[in-house]
Amino acid sequence: MKIGIDLGGTTVSMGVVDDNYKILAEAEFKTADCRTPEQLSSIVIDGTKKLLEDNGISKEKITFIGMGCPGEIDTEKGIAVAADNLPIEKIPFAKMLSETFGAPAKLDNDANCAAWGEHMAGVSKGYKNVVTVTLGTGIGGGIIVDGKLLHGKENHAGEIGHMVIDIHGKRCGCGRIGCWETVASTRALIKEVEHQARYAPNSRLGKLIAANGSHANGKTLFIAMSEEDNMARSIFNDWIRSLEVGMWNVINIFRPDMIVISGGISKEGENLLAPLRHAVGKCSTLIRAGRLGGNAGLIGAAALDEMNI
Numbered sequence: 001m002k003i004g005i006d007l008g009g010t011t012v013s014m015g016v017v018d019d020n021y022k023i024l025a026e027a028e029f030k031t032a033d034c035r036t037p038e039q040l041s042s043i044v045i046d047g048t049k050k051l052l053e054d055n056g057i058s059k060e061k062i063t064f065i066g067m068g069c070p071g072e073i074d075t076e077k078g079i080a081v082a083a084d085n086l087p088i089e090k091i092p093f094a095k096m097l098s099e100t101f102g103a104p105a106k107l108d109n110d111a112n113c114a115a116w117g118e119h120m121a122g123v124s125k126g127y128k129n130v131v132t133v134t135l136g137t138g139i140g141g142g143i144i145v146d147g148k149l150l151h152g153k154e155n156h157a158g159e160i161g162h163m164v165i166d167i168h169g170k171r172c173g174c175g176r177i178g179c180w181e182t183v184a185s186t187r188a189l190i191k192e193v194e195h196q197a198r199y200a201p202n203s204r205l206g207k208l209i210a211a212n213g214s215h216a217n218g219k220t221l222f223i224a225m226s227e228e229d230n231m232a233r234s235i236f237n238d239w240i241r242s243l244e245v246g247m248w249n250v251i252n253i254f255r256p257d258m259i260v261i262s263g264g265i266s267k268e269g270e271n272l273l274a275p276l277r278h279a280v281g282k283c284s285t286l287i288r289a290g291r292l293g294g295n296a297g298l299i300g301a302a303a304l305d306e307m308n309i
Contacts, residue, residue: 001016001017001018001024001057001061001062001063002016002017002018002019002062002063002064002065002066002302002303002305003015003016003017003048003051003062003064003065003066003101003103003302004017004065004066004067004068004113004297004298004299004300004301004302004303005044005048005065005066005067005068005097005298005301006067006068006110006113006297006298006301007031007044007067007068007069007070007080007086007110008031008070008110009031009032009070009083009085009086009137010030010031010032011028011029011030011031011032012028012029012031012043012044012047013026013027013028013294013295013297013298014026014027014028014044014047014048014051014298015027015051015295015298015299015302016051016052016055016057016062017298017299017302017303021117021120021121021299021302021303023295023298023299024055025051025054025055025057026051026298027047027050027051027054029043029047030043031043031086034086034087035087036087037087037088037089037090037091039087040086040087040088040091041091041093041096044067044093044096044097045096045097045100048065048097048100048101049100059101059102059103060102062101062102062103063103064103064104064105064106064302064304064305065097065098065101065103065104065105065106066105066106066107066108066113066300066301066302066303066304066305067093067094067097067105067106067107067108067301068107068108068109068110068112068113068114068297068298068300068301069083069088069093069107069108069109069110070083070084070085070086070109070110071083071084071086071088071109072154072155072156073107073108073109073155074107074155075106075107075108075151075155077092077094078092078093078094078095078105078106078107079091079092079093079094079107080093080107084173093105093107094106094107104305106304106305108149108301108304109142109155109158110140110297111132111134111140111141111142111158112142112149112151112158112300113142113296113297113298113300113301113304114132114134114140114142114262114290114296114297114300115130115131115132115141115142115143115144115149115158115260115296115300116142116144116149116300116303116304116307117292117295117296117297117298117299117300117301117303118130118132118260118262118290118291118292118296118300119144119147119300120299120300120303120306121292121299121303122260122290122291122292122296122299123258123260123288123289123290123291123292124144124257124258124260124288127256127257127258128144128145128146128147128257129144129145129146129254129255129256129257129258130143130144130256130257130258130259130260131143131144131160131250131254131256131258131259131260132144132259132260132262132290133160133247133250133259133260133261133262134262134263135184135185135186135261135262135263135264135265135266136185136186136187136263136264136265137185137186137187138161138173138181138185138187139160139161139180139181139184139185139246140158140159140160140161141158141159141160141161141250142158143157143158143254144256145254148307149307160180160246160249160250161179161180161181161185162174162176162179162180162181163179163180163246163249164176164177164178164179164180165178165179165180165183165242165245165246165249166178166183169182169183170182170183180242180245180246180249183239183242184239184242184243184245184246186218186263186264186265188239188242189218189221189235189239189265190216190217190218190220192235192238192239193205193209193216193220193221193232193235194209194214194215194216196231196235197209197216197231200231203224203229203231203232204224204227204228204229204232205220205221205224205229205231205232205235208220208223208224218264218265218268219268221235221236222268222271225271236275237275240275240276240279241279243276243279244276244279244280247259247276247280247287248280251280251283251285255284255285256285257285257286258285258286258287258288259285259286259287259288260288260289260290261273261276261287261288261289261290262289262290262296264294266289266290267289267293269289272289273287273288273289
């Protein structure tokens with residue numbers, strides 16, 4: 001049995017996984033209130049202990065521990081170097097986990113883990129060249145070439161959300177202008193939905209947002225479109241065009257067998273994928289939604305021992 005850990009800005013998910021990538025037990029703990037590296041480390045270590053204790057699993061049965069973290073990762077040393085939304089300052093997670101539970105441990109970027117999970121047990125299993133595009137607060141990427149994760153120099157490969165697609169566009173959190181994620185992330189879509197709805201409060205979209213405390217989420221636009229709201233459809237079409245521009249960049253650079261769309265919005269399935277495929281047009285690269293959902297990172301982390309980093 002192996003343990004997979006998926007660390008995020010608001011929660012950390014962890015699970016015990018068997019050799020067939022089936023999750024046997026899982027748990028989740030909040031990380032949003034962590035203020036120091038010590039607090040964050042304690043939640044990860046103590047949470048993993050609790051996972052095993054609550055399910056009657058001795059640590060001697062664990063053969064490997066893998067962990068996915070956001071931000072900058074030193075995969076060779078197993079250190080989480082820094083992250084934007086968590087108090088990470090050179091935390092040696094791999095060493096801490098290995099010493100605590102007596103099993104080898106590895107660390108990688110969370111987007112890489114999600115890509116690896118889909119490759120090992122999800123929708124892209126059996127395909128050698130795959131790019132996973134994670135739509136959320138930003139746009140993350142995991143790139144698999146010839147069946148191996150592409151890490152690049154200093155493990156910085158895969159930051160596809162920071163491709164500049166509009167030199168006159170919006171300023172990104174990274175400091176540059178016009179990054180793909182400023183217009184095509186789920187957060188960018190939600191911001192645009194809320195902005196446009198202010199000018200049409202009596203539209204179906206406006207009323208949905210008003211009923212939710214003036215806030216939208218990833219589902220709001222799709223609900224309004226299902227009710228024939230023209231403004232919602234116009235916003236969606238503009239967003240799809242922005243998404244398509246970056247998708248073609250990815251296709252032209254890597255020409256992968258498949259692009260996997262992950263993140264919460266991928267649950268919309270063909271309501272998202274069919275318009276995106278239509279915008280992309282004729283292409284040999286398949287465009288599919290991830291099959292593992294929110295467990296892709298956890299499963300991918302647990303499978304890091306099957307990859308040469």
